[in-house]
Amino acid sequence: MKILRIPAVREFLRILLAVVAALLLGFIITLLVSEDPIGAYKAFLTGPLSKFNRFGDWLEESITLIFVGLAVAVAFKSKQFSLGAEGQLLLGALVSGAIALFVPLPGILRIPVALLAAAAVGFIYGWIPGYLKAHLNANEIVSTLMLNTIALKLYDYFLIFHIKPPNAGYNASDFFPKAGVLPSFVPPFMGEIYTRFSQQTNVTIMLYIMIAAFIAAYYMMFRTPFGYELRMIGANIKFANYGGINTKRTIILVFAISGIFGGLAGAHLAMGIHTKLIMNISLGMGFEGIVVATLARNNPLFVPLAGLAYGYLRAGADVMERASDVSREMVLVIQAIIILLVTAEGLLPVIQQRVAARRSANGQNAAALEGGENG
């Protein structure tokens, strides 16, 4: 049982057990509300893998979740409770969508320009609450929520009055021209695979950008001087200040860089998934980043895993709702309970205790650590 001593293994087991417990609880609820509980639960558990397009839906949604998860993880790691991903996402979608629609560049230029613009607008829109926090001591929870409202209304305003076709009977833009739509992540020369993916899913090159983003975020957080500053501020801001770190500058940058990921999530929604600008394009997606970041313990390396897992739950819930008699409301209840159990850190400390007992029995006394007493 030596393997149980590795912290990562224990952590993994802990999450696994939490998921199993949560799924059991979810099944009990399904038993109560469904005539065909096994069928319904099967739809929930295997739905995202049952059809190719559902598999695609899962991946697409996960990519958005991973971007907003990174946005939140970067901010939370330095204990800046920014809830601004939603606003950054909306403005990212708006700006990239406008460029995709109206800037007459060939695709090879139009797409990078749109992505850069989305990142830039996220950076700027994150910079604002960062500045307010650092220099005016404005509570970031309040300021980011207010900025979300402003972003939402700006999005609606520009969409309704400037972007949608003047005589259209609906509040949405035209579909983007081909030069403004993100290409499939499978290159065209792959023949049949390309056709399948590009026709049945919207998994785009954003997949690669996401992979680059989480690796970049990880290196930034754990390998660069800026990441060190960010983490020390999160661990103890007074210590950071005492040690000579320019805490104000770092806090502003943390917010702004977090905004980049929010903006890119918006670009993904606009140019990858919907390929047009619509009302309610986000529906609170920015806030789901909190769940993803929490599952990943604010570590960018774990964000993709957390995003895929949470995306799977969400996709499974969608399938369950469509394929069974369980109502959407109950599906959401089950989903929430699962998240609740998985994020409850104190759950199942049993394993840790058992390992500890074994270790002390081996006489490997940890007195060297002298950690047992506060005195």
Next chain:
Amino acid sequence: MAALVEMRNIVKIYPNGVVANNGVNFSVERGEIHALVGENGAGKTTLMKVLYGLEHPTSGEILIEGKPVHFHSPDDAIAAGIGMVHQNFMLVPSFTIAENIVLGKEPTRRGLLDKAEAIRITEELSRQYGLKVEADAVVETVNVGMRQRVEILKTLYRGAEILILDEPTAVLTPQETQDLFRAVRKLVAQGKTVIFITHKLREVKEISDRVTVMRNGKVMGTLPTAEATREGLARMMVGRDVFLEVNKPPVQRGRKVMEVQDVSYVSETGRSMLKGVSFNVYAGEILGVAGVEGNGQTELVEVLTGLRPAASGRVLIDGKDILNRTPREVRLAGVAHIPEDRLTNGLALTASINENVIVDRYYNKPYRKGLLIDYKQVNKLGEALIDEFDIRTPSGLLPVSSLSGGNMQKVIVAREFSFNPHILIAAQPTRGIDVGATEFIRDQLVRKRTAGTGVLLVSADLAEVMSLSDRIIVMYEGEITGVFPNAQEVSEEELGLYMLGLKRQTPEEMEAYL
């Protein structure tokens, strides 16, 4: 007759595998003051938590007056007449003292709290035990000494016969300590029993009847205090000979490294905390700052290190003004700082030891390589400092929170000493840490000074200021009221008069020696 409290073969293993108590036998007689001493991490607090029902022993038994008891929670212990005053007070800051004392067992009238009765109870208890408190004052407005008396009264109100005081003097000034000792003696005179946790050997000699020494989760012995010597106790605690007296070569005063000129500071609430403070620090000397806590020493240190903005004045380091600069600029000018509150300012507990020692240098070579931090170099530095400063840990990659208090302080000392400062500002460098680490840190301070660094030492421990310093200044209400150019020639009583504001020198008298 059976002992009042008897703990037999207590073993406590924490879930994380730390063996805090390893077969401890401990007994207390009725009506005694029993000191429990040991280094941080020796298992004192854990043993008392077991007695108070906060922790469940892994094995072993507890007998009260010869009868076995099982405490499932502090409520059971309280019912058996045991009360504990924790190191960190557990009071409701926004409640009055009377409300805090009756909390959990409130006198009521028509279902509501009877405030008049609460105040009467408080005053009655206060008179009976000679513990002075203001019953209707709000806790957050009173000083630490009174908060501690509130804690003691609270346990007495709940009928405690056995009082456990966990390092009660760690937060007190010398005067408050004396008040506490008087109160403890009075409690014992009225038939109470006191268990006194400490690691200050002076206090053991002064207050206790018997003393039990712990080391590494085991009891090393129990003996009557009259038969114990400080040196003997220190040896039992640490396991080797300890030099309690500081040995230092004569002072070789060099150039002026720090000139403090007319520095004033006004707090956020508008109180004038520093009123035109001026003095110099020279290379190769330790300048001690004596004073009762709260007379501006904290503010002085934080102003000098860039953590608080000064209202006026100049601070020259080798001719360069560093007042109201950022902490980084102050550090770059060659000022090291061992902060008063190591947990608040000095360390990031959840970060690794290695990451704690690079906070002042991570952005420079060799720790920075291009865009990245070179963690190989960082870890190399960590290992070297752990070795040089004798930080007891299996690895520099562990979080600082896994260390004992003394070793945490060594992490700070390692960082601050290793960048070769011109001047070292040390605030309460040995507060709340064990004998072994205290000896080590004092020795390091003297070495730095002898090697030519200027040291400004601020300490509430008068004995420490007197034994380490070459020159002493006294602060009283934000001013320097006395300077003693030869620290060996001044008595504790004399300093005490200046510290309490009963005596002061004129600016003319002081001028030549500042």
